[in-house]
Amino acid sequence: MKMKQKLEVTSSRPYSIFLGVGLEDLGAYLEKELGGIEHLLIVTHPRVKEHYLERLINGFSAFQCDVLVVPPGEEEKSLERLSKLTSEAVACGADRHSVVLALGGGVIGDLAGFFASVYMRGIRFVQIPTTLLAQVDSSIGGKTAVNHPSGKNLLGAFYPPLVVWTDFSTLETLPWEEVLNGLAETVKHAVLGDAALFSFLETNQQKIIDRIPEIYQELTSRSLQVKVRVVMEDEKEKGQRMLLNLGHSFGHALETEAAYQGISHGKGVSIGMIAATYLAEARGLITSAEVKRILDLVKGLGLPIQIQGKDPEILLHLMEADKKNQKGQKVLILPDKIGHALVVRDACDEEILQAWNKVIIK
Amino acid sequence: MKMKQKLEVTSSRPYSIFLGVGLEDLGAYLEKELGGIEHLLIVTHPRVKEHYLERLINGFSAFQCDVLVVPPGEEEKSLERLSKLTSEAVACGADRHSVVLALGGGVIGDLAGFFASVYMRGIRFVQIPTTLLAQVDSSIGGKTAVNHPSGKNLLGAFYPPLVVWTDFSTLETLPWEEVLNGLAETVKHAVLGDAALFSFLETNQQKIIDRIPEIYQELTSRSLQVKVRVVMEDEKEKGQRMLLNLGHSFGHALETEAAYQGISHGKGVSIGMIAATYLAEARGLITSAEVKRILDLVKGLGLPIQIQGKDPEILLHLMEADKKNQKGQKVLILPDKIGHALVVRDACDEEILQAWNKVIIK
Numbered sequence: 001m002k003m004k005q006k007l008e009v010t011s012s013r014p015y016s017i018f019l020g021v022g023l024e025d026l027g028a029y030l031e032k033e034l035g036g037i038e039h040l041l042i043v044t045h046p047r048v049k050e051h052y053l054e055r056l057i058n059g060f061s062a063f064q065c066d067v068l069v070v071p072p073g074e075e076e077k078s079l080e081r082l083s084k085l086t087s088e089a090v091a092c093g094a095d096r097h098s099v100v101l102a103l104g105g106g107v108i109g110d111l112a113g114f115f116a117s118v119y120m121r122g123i124r125f126v127q128i129p130t131t132l133l134a135q136v137d138s139s140i141g142g143k144t145a146v147n148h149p150s151g152k153n154l155l156g157a158f159y160p161p162l163v164v165w166t167d168f169s170t171l172e173t174l175p176w177e178e179v180l181n182g183l184a185e186t187v188k189h190a191v192l193g194d195a196a197l198f199s200f201l202e203t204n205q206q207k208i209i210d211r212i213p214e215i216y217q218e219l220t221s222r223s224l225q226v227k228v229r230v231v232m233e234d235e236k237e238k239g240q241r242m243l244l245n246l247g248h249s250f251g252h253a254l255e256t257e258a259a260y261q262g263i264s265h266g267k268g269v270s271i272g273m274i275a276a277t278y279l280a281e282a283r284g285l286i287t288s289a290e291v292k293r294i295l296d297l298v299k300g301l302g303l304p305i306q307i308q309g310k311d312p313e314i315l316l317h318l319m320e321a322d323k324k325n326q327k328g329q330k331v332l333i334l335p336d337k338i339g340h341a342l343v344v345r346d347a348c349d350e351e352i353l354q355a356w357n358k359v360i361i362k
Numbered sequence: 363m364k365m366k367q368k369l370e371v372t373s374s375r376p377y378s379i380f381l382g383v384g385l386e387d388l389g390a391y392l393e394k395e396l397g398g399i400e401h402l403l404i405v406t407h408p409r410v411k412e413h414y415l416e417r418l419i420n421g422f423s424a425f426q427c428d429v430l431v432v433p434p435g436e437e438e439k440s441l442e443r444l445s446k447l448t449s450e451a452v453a454c455g456a457d458r459h460s461v462v463l464a465l466g467g468g469v470i471g472d473l474a475g476f477f478a479s480v481y482m483r484g485i486r487f488v489q490i491p492t493t494l495l496a497q498v499d500s501s502i503g504g505k506t507a508v509n510h511p512s513g514k515n516l517l518g519a520f521y522p523p524l525v526v527w528t529d530f531s532t533l534e535t536l537p538w539e540e541v542l543n544g545l546a547e548t549v550k551h552a553v554l555g556d557a558a559l560f561s562f563l564e565t566n567q568q569k570i571i572d573r574i575p576e577i578y579q580e581l582t583s584r585s586l587q588v589k590v591r592v593v594m595e596d597e598k599e600k601g602q603r604m605l606l607n608l609g610h611s612f613g614h615a616l617e618t619e620a621a622y623q624g625i626s627h628g629k630g631v632s633i634g635m636i637a638a639t640y641l642a643e644a645r646g647l648i649t650s651a652e653v654k655r656i657l658d659l660v661k662g663l664g665l666p667i668q669i670q671g672k673d674p675e676i677l678l679h680l681m682e683a684d685k686k687n688q689k690g691q692k693v694l695i696l697p698d699k700i701g702h703a704l705v706v707r708d709a710c711d712e713e714i715l716q717a718w719n720k721v722i723i724k
């Protein structure tokens with residue numbers, strides 16, 4: 001059973017998120033709802049192209065349509081790839097009226113979104129997320145970026161899409177490792193902002209592991225609504241939106257330490273969230289019973305709660321580069337109960353080290 | 363006599379333009395008006411640094427201040443330079459709260475403005491224009507960009523500054539060739555939108571050539587107000603703002619043909635505006651008496667009205683790449699009287715060639 005849903009995001013430029021729609025129906029939507037579109041520029045990965053391009057393009061008979069293929073990998077989120085996309089776009093005649101379609105996961109969404117934001121000072125774009133992470137997280141909120149040797153996501157723009165078009169059936173071909181990345185963000189959303197979603201995940205653990213489509217539709221829809229709610233309150237990331245970084249201060253340190261090789265983003269977020277939870281427990285912010293529920297769910301879904309052989313001092317040091325930090329003071333997001341989190345600005349190195357020690361297996 | 367002026371631009375993000383202020387007073391303004399600034403990142407050219415950095419920095423004792431020096435030249439408006447600025451900014455600890463100051467002409471303004479728009483998804487920036495062109499034109503309107511092998515200003519953003527800080531005394535060291543680039547835009551502004559400014563330029567031709575400061579203050583202030591007015595009516599360049607491209611469709615073709623080497627922007631605009639004026643005359647849009655006044659003023663200021671040995675067919679062809687064009691139809695801006703212009707979408711190649719022939723010396 002496919003259930004269609006439409007959410008409206010009110011930002012500086014309002015847009016709609018469609019859930020449970022079909023790839024083949026996007027063409028008709030664009031034709032009807034958005035006038036004056038003639039030329040589409042699809043940016044995608046080889047594997048995604050293979051599985052889904054045909055279904056998408058079937059709906060596009062009314063448009064001229066070009067496809068730009070980007071090799072997979074985080075390293076493609078770069079200025080060099082942006083420059084190549086620019087040459088290719090000019091070569092196929094893309095102008096101010098063209099529309100960029102980002103068909104893929106977070107890498108394609110961030111890269112193609114940033115490209116759209118700067119090409120001829122900004123052309124329209126559509127997010128078509130095909131990974132769980134992109135569906136629950138990266139396609140929402142209007143953040144786009146590329147990496148730079150000096151830092152991850154260092155160059156980018158706040159550039160909301162015209163529309164987010166989410167076809168859940170694309171998850172069927174997604175490798176389990178990639179599903180886990182999205183599940184980590186979903187648990188994070190539940191912990192920081194939706195106790196009912198947390199219970200839903202607890203109840204349906206096995207169905208999630210068995211990849212039952214209806215469960216994914218439900219968890220995706222609920223999970224992204226947490227993000228939509230937080231983002232609407234704080235589009236440009238001045239306050240509330242920081243809550244979405246629960247687990248990221250610790251997690252990014254792990255990812256950086258592993259140079260984004262050894263550890264997936266999902267695992268980083270997962271262990272990072274556990275470290276933040278331990279710190280909250282040590283401060284008496286959250287009860288031990290709730291800590292146990294968080295540990296059990298994370299473990300139950302097959303996400304890690306510990307990591308082997310890291311040096312806490314090095315990780316502490318890496319946390320200093322966090323974009324959230326202010327005047328040298330580390331800014332952390334800690335859960336104070338399941339479904340709620342807060343910003344903490346006075347954590348000392350001592351207690352951060354203790355939290356690291358709890359998630360590191362010597 | 364120095365006269366201070368303040369203009370308010372109402373755009374998606376309103377900002378102020380200060381005219382007739384001193385470089386040394388910007389620090390106090392930033393301290394008083396804009397809270398929470400700690401770190402300034404000045405982007406400038408070697409020559410401008412030599413002449414003006416000390417005066418500017420004298421006012422900055424309250425801030426940590428770093429200077430990034432960019433070699434002169436249009437070729438520095440590139441992704442490669444943007445990438446270098448990024449490394450340098452990270453190395454000197456620039457974060458979300460840093461403010462970029464663009465101290466220089468249009469190249470610095472466009473490059474540093476675009477850099478500010480994408481660094482950490484956008485940090486604040488201030489325009490401190492030191493060329494006449496930047497003061498009357500490029501620092502106003504919020505357009506920023508870099509060039510790309512596939513096209514000039516191909517990647518950029520609409521990103522209004524916090525404030526534009528114009529110290530007219532910086533014009534004293536500007537080479538005459540650079541002054542001419544600004545004068546061409548000033549004449550253009552007069553022709554398309556301000557008959558009184560046109561008369562002022564006619565009356566004061568000799569004083570302009572003699573570089574009398576008071577005259578420059580007056581002409582700069584009036585000229586940029588034409589741009590401010592047009593831009594406020596159409597921030598994102600959907601309609602009216604196209605009028606500012608008077609002379610550019612022809613002019614860019616000349617500049618492209620010369621690969622931006624042989625011909626300055628001012629000369630391109632000047633000859634382009636004359637070609638557009640001839641086309642308007644041939645259509646009976648503008649009287650021959652007014653055409654003569656335009657020719658006389660342009661010549662009188664030492665700007666060219668003709669060019670040697672170009673092939674009109676090649677130039678016609680180059681006009682096809684104009685960003686304004688729609689559905690293959692060339693879009694031209696033509697003056698219909700001094701102080702007024704209109705958008706023309708039905709010019710045929712024949713009449714465009716005739717206009718080219720009038721400005722080309724065989």
Ligand SMILES: NC(=O)c1ccc[n+]([C@@H]2O[C@H](COP(=O)([O-])OP(=O)(O)OC[C@H]3O[C@@H](n4cnc5c(N)ncnc54)[C@H](O)[C@@H]3O)[C@@H](O)[C@H]2O)c1
Pocket residue numbers: 045046047048051072073074077104105106107108110130131132133134137138139140141142143144153170171172173174175178181
């Ligand atoms: N903009 C934001 O707000 C935001 C938020 C979180 C993460 N991100 C970014 O997202 C990126 C990670 O995104 P991701 O986890 O989606 O990874 P990804 O985009 O790299 O996709 C993972 C892999 O899955 C493949 N794939 C995608 N869809 C598929 C499908 N339906 N079937 C089979 N294979 C498929 C891709 O080809 C790719 O190789 C990171 O760069 C991160 O910085 C951005």
Ligand SMILES: NC(=O)c1ccc[n+]([C@@H]2O[C@H](COP(=O)([O-])OP(=O)(O)OC[C@H]3O[C@@H](n4cnc5c(N)ncnc54)[C@H](O)[C@@H]3O)[C@@H](O)[C@H]2O)c1
Pocket residue numbers: 407408409410413434435436439466467468469470472492493494495496499500501502503504505506515532533534535536537540543627
């Ligand atoms: N953003 C816009 O709306 C807009 C509008 C028009 C032009 N532009 C851009 O502006 C650029 C041209 O700008 P420009 O004409 O100012 O040239 P420029 O920025 O290259 O400056 C010209 C030269 O003058 C030197 N200089 C600057 N100020 C000086 C001073 N006070 N004394 C001595 N030397 C000084 C510079 O070092 C440089 O070598 C082009 O790239 C064009 O695309 C942008």
